[in-house]
Structures are given as structure tokens and as C-alpha cells.
Amino acid sequence: MRIARVCGIEFRVSPFFLLFLLAYASVGLLRETLLVFWVVLLHELAHVAAAACFGIRTERVELLPFGGVASFSEPLVASPAREAIIAVCGPAHNFAFAYLAAVLERSGFVSSSLARFLVETNIAIGLFNLLPGIPLDGGRILRAALVPTLGTVGASRLASAVGRVLGLCILMAGGIMAYAGHCNVLLPVLGGFLVFAASREARAVSWVRVRDTLRKKREFLAAGTMSVNLLAVHEKACLKDVVRHFVPGKLNVVLVFDTELVIRTLACELDVLKAMSEHGPDALAATIAR
Structure with missing residues (x-):
């Protein structure tokens, strides 16, 4: 009330x-x-x-x-x-x-x-x-x-x-x-x-x-720079496991590798969240690249 x-x-x-x-x-x-x-x-x-x-x-x-x-x-x-x-x-x-x-x-x-x-x-x-x-x-x-x-x-x-x-x-x-x-x-x-x-x-x-992600986006656009947390992720890793390694206060960037250690894609945390929204938290990291 x-x-x-x-x-x-x-x-x-x-x-x-x-x-x-x-x-x-x-x-x-x-x-x-x-x-x-x-x-x-x-x-x-x-x-x-x-x-x-x-x-x-x-x-x-x-x-x-x-x-x-x-x-x-x-x-x-x-x-x-x-x-x-x-x-x-x-x-x-x-x-x-x-x-x-x-x-x-x-x-x-x-x-x-x-x-x-x-x-x-x-x-x-x-x-x-x-x-x-x-x-x-x-x-x-x-x-x-x-x-x-x-x-x-x-x-x-x-x-x-x-x-x-x-x-x-x-x-x-x-x-x-x-x-x-x-x-x-x-x-x-x-x-x-x-x-x-x-x-x-x-x-x-x-x-x-x-x-938190939207706040960091606003701060990054306003300041022009931001500290980065870089993650190396296998393409068969679950998205819910990926986001557990995100660091608050830093812009999280994900490198998705295949089994040959070739980089499939480079994505920011907003891309990961979009993939989770579209495919669910149990979806694989490979879905980020699609």
C-alpha cells in the first residue's frame, strides 16, 4: 500500500x-x-x-x-x-x-x-x-x-x-x-x-x-571504455554454465571454441542472454554463433 x-x-x-x-x-x-x-x-x-x-x-x-x-x-x-x-x-x-x-x-x-x-x-x-x-x-x-x-x-x-x-x-x-x-x-x-x-x-x-547488462551497456556507451572479463567457452558448454562465470561490473566477452580449438564466434554477454532467451538455459554455446 x-x-x-x-x-x-x-x-x-x-x-x-x-x-x-x-x-x-x-x-x-x-x-x-x-x-x-x-x-x-x-x-x-x-x-x-x-x-x-x-x-x-x-x-x-x-x-x-x-x-x-x-x-x-x-x-x-x-x-x-x-x-x-x-x-x-x-x-x-x-x-x-x-x-x-x-x-x-x-x-x-x-x-x-x-x-x-x-x-x-x-x-x-x-x-x-x-x-x-x-x-x-x-x-x-x-x-x-x-x-x-x-x-x-x-x-x-x-x-x-x-x-x-x-x-x-x-x-x-x-x-x-x-x-x-x-x-x-x-x-x-x-x-x-x-x-x-x-x-x-x-x-x-x-x-x-x-x-545489470543493460546498465553496463549504458555506462560503456557513455564512457567509451570498460574493463572486460574474457571467457573461453567450448561450443558444447551449456549457456547457464557460461553465465555463471560472468563478473559483475565488467563487460563479459565470450570466445566460443570448437573441438579443434578454432574460434567459432566472439560474443558479448548480451548475445549470450539473447541466446538463452531464444533457446533456453540448457542450450549449447554453439547456438550463439547461429
């Missing part, structure tokens, strides 16, 4: 977050509800500020339980180090906020009950977001660490799978607690949110590489 548009950024609230807030408000915790909303918003604005430092424009922010998802003008996976830095800024902000609340409480500027709630909420949000599964910040840090080994798509799929597993574990924990007579509305909401959001990101993985 869209709630506002500020400085060109569209702010939305997930239905899961609305359920979370309603659960708080329904038991008479209206003040706490507003504070949680504010803490989550500041967490996401920390990501927005970090992205702006790299010259990346934020297009949309969707608030979710214990965090949010920001959509940027370019895919962050193009630079794993940059994605990791932007991701870690969210939890870092929460821990700094918790420390500030404790300092203000000791100085007498805020009440003990308010400070305790802010400290506990920020620490909980910060730690939860460091869990290694997409869409959480820890999942994005994990993906950034795996990109050099598994490639953009492989790392994204693994981090999304971890996110789904974490969500299912939280749902199971909620079910076990309910069976034992300790009903906790928060756990099913969080578990459902993780499974839903991780599955959504997994479905969007195929578009990550396309967006």
Missing part, C-alpha cells in the same frame, strides 16, 4: 507490516506501534543514505516487519562490496540508535520505559536483519560474499533459499509455541513475511542479470 512520495522516493507499507502494527495496537500498545514504525523507517533511510553516498538513487521503499526493501536505480549486485556496505548500514544504524537511547536515558532526557523499549526494539531489528537470508540485510551480505564464487544468479538463489528456510523455521517455532499453549502472533507474521519476500526475490533473480 502506497503511503507517500518524498524526494522522488515512493514509500509503501507491506500487508505483513500492517498486520504486525495492528497486532501491537489491538492490545493497547499504540505508542509502541508508532515507535516500531519510526524505527523501521529510520532503518530503511539508513540504506537510502548509504546508497546516496555511492550516487545511487532510491526509487521505492517498502516497509516490512523488522526492516524493508529498497529498490534502487541500478542493481546493487553489480558491485558486491558496495551492496554489502549499503546492507550493513541498516543494522549499524539500529545498534547506534540503541546506544543513543541508553545514553539519553542515563542523562535523564527520556524515561526508562521508553529508552528500554527503543533499545530492545533496535537491537532486535538489528540482530534479526543480520540473519543470512534474503531479503534481510544479512542475506544481501551473504550474497555479496558469494558472488565471486557462484556468480550473481547462483548467489542470489542460494541466499533466497536460506531466507525461505529461515521463514519456515520461524513458522514452525510459532506452531510449536501455539501447540504448547504460548500463542505468539509475531512469529507467524515474521515467518510468513520471510517466506513470501524470499520467494519474490527468487522469482526476480532472472531479471537481475538483464538489468
